[in-house]
Amino acid sequence: MSKINTLEDLNKAAKRGLEAIIPSKTKIVVGVGTSGIASGAQQVYDALAGEIKKRKLDIILSKTGAMGMDCIEPLVDVLQPNKPRLAYSKMTAKKVPEVLDQIVKGAVDGIKPAYRMDEEDFICLDEKKPYAKGPLSKDLKDIPAIGSVNFYKKQLKLATRNCGMINFESIDEYIAKGGYFSLYKALTKMKPDQIIDEIIASGLRGRGGGGFPAGVKWQTCRRAHGDIKYVICNGDEGDPGAYMDRSVMEGDPHSVIEGMIIGAYAIGANQGFIYVRNEYPLAVANLQRAIGQARECGFIGKNILGSGFDFDLKIGKGAGAFVCGESTALMTSLEGKAGEPRAKYIHTVEHGLWDRPSNLNNVETWANVPAIISRGAKWFTSIGCKNNSGTKVFCLVGKINNIGMVEIPMGIPLKDIIYEIGGGIPGGKKFKAVQTGGPSGGCLPIELIDISVDFDALWNAGSMMGSGGMIVMDETTCMVDIARYFIDFLEFESCGKCVPCREGVQRMNEILQDICDGKGKEGDIELLESMSKGLVDGALCALGSTAANPILSTLKYFRNEYIAHVRDKKCPAGVCKALIRFSIVKDKCTGCGVCLKKCPSECISGEKKKVHVIDQTKCIKCGVCKESCKFDAIIVE
Amino acid sequence: MKTMKTIEKTVKDIIKKYDGDKTAMIAILQDVQEELRYLPKEALSLISKKMEVPLTRIYEIATFYNAFSLKPRGKYLVEICLGTACHVQGGANLLDRLERDLAIPSGETTPDNMFTLAEVRCLGCCSLAPVVRIGADVHPYLTQDGIPKILRNYK
Numbered sequence: 001m002s003k004i005n006t007l008e009d010l011n012k013a014a015k016r017g018l019e020a021i022i023p024s025k026t027k028i029v030v031g032v033g034t035s036g037i038a039s040g041a042q043q044v045y046d047a048l049a050g051e052i053k054k055r056k057l058d059i060i061l062s063k064t065g066a067m068g069m070d071c072i073e074p075l076v077d078v079l080q081p082n083k084p085r086l087a088y089s090k091m092t093a094k095k096v097p098e099v100l101d102q103i104v105k106g107a108v109d110g111i112k113p114a115y116r117m118d119e120e121d122f123i124c125l126d127e128k129k130p131y132a133k134g135p136l137s138k139d140l141k142d143i144p145a146i147g148s149v150n151f152y153k154k155q156l157k158l159a160t161r162n163c164g165m166i167n168f169e170s171i172d173e174y175i176a177k178g179g180y181f182s183l184y185k186a187l188t189k190m191k192p193d194q195i196i197d198e199i200i201a202s203g204l205r206g207r208g209g210g211g212f213p214a215g216v217k218w219q220t221c222r223r224a225h226g227d228i229k230y231v232i233c234n235g236d237e238g239d240p241g242a243y244m245d246r247s248v249m250e251g252d253p254h255s256v257i258e259g260m261i262i263g264a265y266a267i268g269a270n271q272g273f274i275y276v277r278n279e280y281p282l283a284v285a286n287l288q289r290a291i292g293q294a295r296e297c298g299f300i301g302k303n304i305l306g307s308g309f310d311f312d313l314k315i316g317k318g319a320g321a322f323v324c325g326e327s328t329a330l331m332t333s334l335e336g337k338a339g340e341p342r343a344k345y346i347h348t349v350e351h352g353l354w355d356r357p358s359n360l361n362n363v364e365t366w367a368n369v370p371a372i373i374s375r376g377a378k379w380f381t382s383i384g385c386k387n388n389s390g391t392k393v394f395c396l397v398g399k400i401n402n403i404g405m406v407e408i409p410m411g412i413p414l415k416d417i418i419y420e421i422g423g424g425i426p427g428g429k430k431f432k433a434v435q436t437g438g439p440s441g442g443c444l445p446i447e448l449i450d451i452s453v454d455f456d457a458l459w460n461a462g463s464m465m466g467s468g469g470m471i472v473m474d475e476t477t478c479m480v481d482i483a484r485y486f487i488d489f490l491e492f493e494s495c496g497k498c499v500p501c502r503e504g505v506q507r508m509n510e511i512l513q514d515i516c517d518g519k520g521k522e523g524d525i526e527l528l529e530s531m532s533k534g535l536v537d538g539a540l541c542a543l544g545s546t547a548a549n550p551i552l553s554t555l556k557y558f559r560n561e562y563i564a565h566v567r568d569k570k571c572p573a574g575v576c577k578a579l580i581r582f583s584i585v586k587d588k589c590t591g592c593g594v595c596l597k598k599c600p601s602e603c604i605s606g607e608k609k610k611v612h613v614i615d616q617t618k619c620i621k622c623g624v625c626k627e628s629c630k631f632d633a634i635i636v637e
Numbered sequence: 638m639k640t641m642k643t644i645e646k647t648v649k650d651i652i653k654k655y656d657g658d659k660t661a662m663i664a665i666l667q668d669v670q671e672e673l674r675y676l677p678k679e680a681l682s683l684i685s686k687k688m689e690v691p692l693t694r695i696y697e698i699a700t701f702y703n704a705f706s707l708k709p710r711g712k713y714l715v716e717i718c719l720g721t722a723c724h725v726q727g728g729a730n731l732l733d734r735l736e737r738d739l740a741i742p743s744g745e746t747t748p749d750n751m752f753t754l755a756e757v758r759c760l761g762c763c764s765l766a767p768v769v770r771i772g773a774d775v776h777p778y779l780t781q782d783g784i785p786k787i788l789r790n791y792k
Contacts, residue, residue: 035764038775070764240720240759278667278704279760281773319663319702322758336660337694338701397722397763404764435721469763471721485724489758495701598782600737622730624781 001171003298005306010175010184013297017176021120021166022079022131026059026103028052029077030091031164033066033250034243034282040092041074047093048076051100059103065251067164068405069151072114075164078103084140085131089114108139115152116143123161124178124374150420151402156383158391159207159367160244160407163251168286171293174254180299182370186262187307190373195266196222199369201377203389208234208325208362209437209466210542211455217359221349222267224357229269231260232353232360235276235283236330238322239438240489241469244393244405245363249276249283252367253290257313259366261299262373264311267359272313275330278320287315322439322493326541327352327360329495340495341541362467364393385411388454396422398471399429410454414444417453418472429474433557437466439486439493440546442553443479462553464546478575479558480565484512486550490543501544504535508551518578520566529555574636577621581637586611588633595625595634639673647672648683657688662698666705675706703757711746711753713772713791715739720759722766727781731767732756734781738788751792 004010030036030045045063052059067075072089079085080103088099088111098110119130146152157163166173174180186195200215221229233256237245249256260272276284291313294300302310316334323329324339331353333339352358368390372380381389388410394417395405401423408417418424418431425431433443442463444451451457455465473482487509496502508531511524532548539545555562564570571579584595584604591609603619606612614625626634651668655661665684670676676699685692699705717732736742739752746753762768765777769787776787 034775035762035777038762038765038768038777237761238759240724241722241763243761243763246761277761278702279757317664317667318704319667319698320704320757321702333663334660336658336662336698338697340701395763397766398725438721469721471725471763473725477725482721482725485721489719493758600734600781620733622733622781623727627780628782 001293001296003296004180005298007184010180013172013175015176017170017172017174020062020170020173021176022129023060024081026081027062027079028059028103029062029064029079029167031066031073031075031077032063033247034280035066035070036073036075037282039073043093044074044076044091044096047096048100051096055100057100057104062167063169064166065163065168066247066405068155068160068247068407069402070405071401071403078113079131080106082132082134084116084118084136084143085120086113086116086143087146108143113143115146115149116140117146120165121157121161122177123158124182124371126375150423151404151406154412154416154421155407156391156409157407158371158383159255159364159393160248160252160405161371162255163247166252168251168253169289171254171290171297174252178374179254179370180258180297182373183258183261183299184305186265186373187305187309192222192266192268195262195373198377199266199372202372202380203377203387204365204368204372204380205388205455206361207364207368207392207467209239209440209464211465214361214365217349217361218263218267220347221269221357221359224350226357228271228356229267230353230356230358231264231267231269231272232331232334232358233260233272233274233366234325234327234330234360234362235274235280236318236325237277237280237363237467238325239467239469241397241435241471242395242438242467244395244468246280246283247405248363248367249280250286253287254294255367255370256287256363257290257294258299259369260313261304261311262369263359263361263366265307265309269359270310270312272311273316273334273353274313275316275318275324275334278318284315284317291315321495322489323495323541323543326543328541330360331358340497341543343540364468384409385452385454387456392453392465392468394468394470396470396472399425399474399477400472401426408453411452413449414451414453415449417470418449422472425472425474429476431472432475432477433473433479435471435473435482435550436469437464437549438469439490440464440542440549441466442549443473443482443557445557447557462549462556464549476573476575478571478573479554479561480512480571481516481573481575483551483554484509484516487512487547490547494543498538498540498544500535500538501540501547504531504538505544505547507531508548512551515562515565516571516576516578518565518569518576522566524566525555525559525562580621581616582614582619582621582623582625582634583637584612584614585633585635588631590631590633592630594628594630598624598628600624639677641679644673644677644680645683648680648687652684652687659688659690662688662690662695663702666695666699670705674710675708678707706753709746709750711750713752714770715752715754716757716760716770717743717754718758718760718762718766718768718770719756720763720766722763723759723768726767728767730781731769731779731784734784735769738784752788
């Protein structure tokens with residue numbers, strides 16, 4: 001890697017990168033993000049490497065991050081000259097020889113790819129480059145195009161534009177996709193105020209959850225007094241159910257880095273920090289490598305691209321504290337202290353890290369910046385809906401068929417996400433609710449299925465965007481248990497600094513635990529409501545003031561379930577252990593003995609081929625019998 | 638248990654790596670824990686003395702963050718994810734099963750020092766829920782039934 005000083009150098013790197021992205025010989029790409037690896041992608045990669053070597057094939061083996069459709073991982077993409085990019089899903093080491101046979105033959109007669117990509121979108125450059133020229137052969141045409149796959153149909157990949165497409169280890173490939181051209185444009189052709197104006201005009205709102213206009217934040221920080229300023233990236237993605245920031249840091253680390261350098265130049269900061277969760281080792285490794293490359297190329301360091309602007313970037317690793325996703329707590333943690341938040345009447349853009357003006361945005365926000373600088377604010381505002389320009393990345397998880405990370409223009413109705421992109425609820429069960437916004441958010445019931453998914457609509461419905469986790473729940477999810485779960489989470493994560501959060505959340509957890517245990521009393525629900533109001537008014541930071549949201553929103557939409565727990569001592573969803581019992585339906589039990597063998601507390605008895613029974617006194621209600629019964633003979637009441 | 642000599646050498650090397658930078662305290666503790674698998678009292682006293690930071694400050698950090706342990710940990714850290722996605726897919730039942738199979742409550746270490754059981758709130762592998770991470774390996778789509786077999790592979 002050599003230093004990049006001029007536009008010509010940048011173009012040279014882009015040319016090298018393009019040859020790597022769409023090569024003139026066969027290339028196989030394995031998706032090795034965290035979820036890919038957990039599904040066995042590393043074994044697939046190793047098997048491919050071994051087999052290619054053994055057969056002495058002239059094939060390039062490359063890596064990429066997560067494309068998004070995690071439920072069909074490990075994903076292996078095959079690129080052959082003048083053919084569409086083919087994606088093989090659920091790959092295993094065992095399938096490797098056969099897929100290689102097909103590649104050598106140039107046919108798709110055995111294992112069928114899940115979909116094909118006919119062109120690569122260079123969104124920052126407003127260009128699409130075809131993988132194949134001319135008409136496709138019939139066998140290739142029969143493979144569904146990615147644009148016809150429900151999961152991808154409505155997606156627009158902007159912040160995740162390179163995830164699953166380029167090799168995260170190659171800065172050349174990133175440059176070929178238009179990367180660092182925005183930085184060049186910003187540093188050589190734009191004044192800091194112009195950049196800020198552009199970001200303000202784009203309407204980019206913080207993607208970490210609050211939705212505060214990023215450009216306004218930048219401007220306040222630029223205007224704040226002080227010679228030394230900082231830019232910080234919040235990569236402490238703690239909301240359970242959200243992992244898009246991890247995917248971007250792993251799969252396209254340069255997009256975050258470039259966004260930060262542009263932001264730093266606009267704000268007048270010469271030092272940046274990326275604060276990454278302790279739970280994301282791969283993200284740290286990939287960022288570290290990318291920072292090293294950016295430094296070698298001269299994008300980080302002194303006199304960047306000859307502009308006279310200096311910038312350095314460091315990674316700070318979290319140590320497992322949810323509250324450190326809060327801006328003031330994060331900055332305290334970066335200073336090497338226990339990450340307790342402080343009251344926010346003094347803004348961090350004026351007095352942040354080491355009491356100096358500090359601008360904090362999250363991973364997804366930073367990753368959007370290069371695209372906005374490249375394509376302009378007008379283009380960005382053409383995507384999304386009113387006051388909510390651009391896209392938002394969501395993680396669609398829980399009781400849904402197509403589990404994965406999706407990026408969609410804001411303003412799409414919720415039902416499109418659940419039924420079209422997500423493919424509905426598995427097992428023919430009914431959709432009950434979707435939880436958004438993490439522990440600070442709320443649950444949206446089926447009645448709100450038509451809601452427009454944007455910052456404002458979600459907020460008005462009693463939930464929030466949060467960082468974009470969407471946990472789908474079906475009829476077997478107990479909403480009281482969900483509220484208890486979040487309150488328990490927050491009690492554990494509360495830093496203990498302010499009384500309303502430390503004491504209030506604990507008491508609310510006790511009340512909810514009692515309700516779930518069948519010890520709920522009349523008046524408990526009302527008490528929860530009044531305590532919730534106290535929290536909203538009294539807590540020091542957003543962790544506490546939004547802690548009641550999961551309770552308030554479930555109470556608002558699922559009050560009957562609470563009443564069933566308190567008054568009738570019943571859990572309608574069959575979840576709360578104290579309120580349920582497992583039993584065997586005589587007519588359906590075939591006496592196969594599977595449940596008897598699997599029961600860990602040995603409470604099931606019965607002779608072979610005769611109806612079995614559960615000893616209620618010994619049953620620990622773990623549900624293994626129900627999971628293992630093939631005849632649906634075990635019911636929960 | 639680590640010998641005093643190992644502890645001293647580890648602490649000294651790590652502090653040197655960070656040039657004794659007080660703002661790098663979290664990273665220093667992380668590195669020490671990675672080497673020793675926990676934060677022994679002796680190590681914390683030594684860091685306090687060498688870096689001239691009150692022991693109470695270091696103790697505050699070591700007890701504030703979940704990643705740190707003041708008790709020795711087993712060879713493998715078994716982290717059962719209790720993030721929302723894992724919770725709705727039955728994470729709590731899996732924790733119960735792990736507690737029964739390992740015969741220890743969450744937060745404790747097996748007598749043979751092989752496994753320490755811990756709860757974590759979201760590993761960011763929600764698409765593979767429910768999951769458990771053992772050492773560096775994430776095991777996806779975990780079932781109660783599958784737990785004994787997985788644990789056997791680490792013995």
